[in-house]
Amino acid sequence: MKAIVINRHGGPEVLEPADLPVPQPQPGQVLVRIAAAAVNPADGKWRSGMFKDFAPVGFPHILGYDIAGEVVGGKGFAPGDRVFGMLDPFLKGGYAEQVAVAADHLALVPDALDLPTAAAIPTAGLTGLQMVERGLNLQAGQRVLLTGALGSVGRFALFAAKERGADVIAAVRPAHVKQVRALGADDVIVLGEEDWTGAPFDHVIDTVGGAAVGALCRHLKAGGRVLTAATTPIPTDELSVAPEFFAVQPDGADAARLAAAVATGRIAVPIARILPLDQATEAHRLVEAGGLNGKIILTT
Ligand SMILES: NC(=O)c1ccc[n+]([C@@H]2O[C@H](COP(=O)([O-])OP(=O)(O)OC[C@H]3O[C@@H](n4cnc5c(N)ncnc54)[C@H](OP(=O)(O)O)[C@@H]3O)[C@@H](O)[C@H]2O)c1
The missing domain is CATH 3.40.50.720 (NAD(P)-binding Rossmann-like Domain)
Structure with a gap:
């Protein structure tokens, strides 16, 4: 599958395309075909190496905490279900075409929401x-x-x-x-x-x-x-x-409550830009410049 990875720590330019095997879901995990992934400020911190002494990552490493897409297979959801959620922050994997996610980190996307909006919600x-x-x-x-x-x-x-x-x-x-x-x-x-x-x-x-x-x-x-x-x-x-x-925890039930609030218009989730996944470098530059007033979403 196509992914955007880092093979070393550094600036936004270290994000590069790679062809990697599709993840094999473990028991309790769901394989999701990713349509949209959000860029969070933490992504740039992992990329730069800010956390490398406390939580070293192996290379190649796929960044990205937040995804929305369609279920390929796994317990708890049906193939084709539209789902979204926050990935394990130590494993990540959102900047890719597919990811294996703990089923209880996921929630269904309400009909009223598109997948980029759902991806903007979790973290x-x-x-x-x-x-x-x-x-x-x-x-x-x-x-x-x-x-x-x-x-x-x-x-x-x-x-x-x-x-x-x-x-x-x-x-x-x-x-x-x-x-x-x-x-x-x-x-x-x-x-x-x-x-x-x-x-x-x-x-x-x-x-x-x-x-x-x-x-x-x-x-x-x-x-x-x-x-x-x-x-x-x-x-x-x-x-x-x-x-x-305070460290956030992935939680499908909490994510579902938030998506319901967004779907019913009780809270808005502004999206500043939607870019193709292969423009992840540009996306990181934009997030690090600040002043966006909304999420940057990468689409596959
Ligand atoms: N611990 C955790 O589990 C966890 C989870 C999620 C996020 N975070 C962290 O929480 C922070 C916020 O994340 P976010 O996604 O909300 O980022 P964000 O969307 O960029 O929001 C940050 C907000 O703070 C404003 N701001 C920044 N510096 C400011 C200053 N000196 N004075 C006034 N306003 C200022 C920004 O304005 P401008 O856009 O104009 O700069 C922006 O409105 C980041 O450091 C992120 O890494 C931690």
Whole structure:
């Protein structure tokens, strides 16, 4: 099968085409013919070698956490079923024509969604949802600071926090202020430019990291927690609590809930560009440049 692989760590140019054997599904796995794969910021981090000491990969290595496509075979789904999901983040395999996936990481794509939209959901959606539900178990009336609230993870965290009835203070770029308010943020501040002057936060959900987030974390209530998905550390000098890193887990049932919310128009998943799989290098350059306001999708 056709795949885009890395044979070494480096810049976007190390992504290259390869012809590899079709994966053999193990018990409990489903073989999926991939139609669309999302590019996540983590893909570039794995590509560059950021995680190589903690989680070395063997070469050739196929990147890509998020896929949508059609079932070829396997237990739990019928051949031809339209499915999507997040792959095991240590194994990946999305930048390819086929992948073997644990059946419980997959969900059916609702009829109302096309496959590129479904592929845009899993990692970002699961991270936002799980930070709110599993990470913090956010409660109605709690006040949470959410950084990067108009990003891919941030939008889903905002959605999940509002579903729980929390008050969300979004900390975003100046250009995102209006849009994030329209999406339901109760208050908005410009990250790095404005300080928070209201009542202290019960918790912080961070998708950005860095000193500006650390400065806002000073407004955390005693006993409050700082949950971060970002790899840029939050300086801890002035903080009374240590930020906790949150790692997303693939989960077909959670993915199905998110897809239902997208299919019924309760949350939008903007797609910035759809590119053919063999333009993965360009896709990585675009994601690393930032400012996309939506996912990049690779199609086979
Ligand atoms: N730990 C986990 O399990 C996990 C899972 C998923 C993602 N992540 C990580 O979470 C982070 C966010 O992922 P994502 O997919 O949501 O990325 P994204 O779609 O690029 O969203 C990031 C958002 O934060 C904004 N932003 C970045 N730097 C900022 C700053 N200094 N001030 C204000 N806003 C800023 C971005 O604006 P611009 O686009 O204008 O830069 C964008 O709106 C990434 O580091 C990713 O690797 C971790």
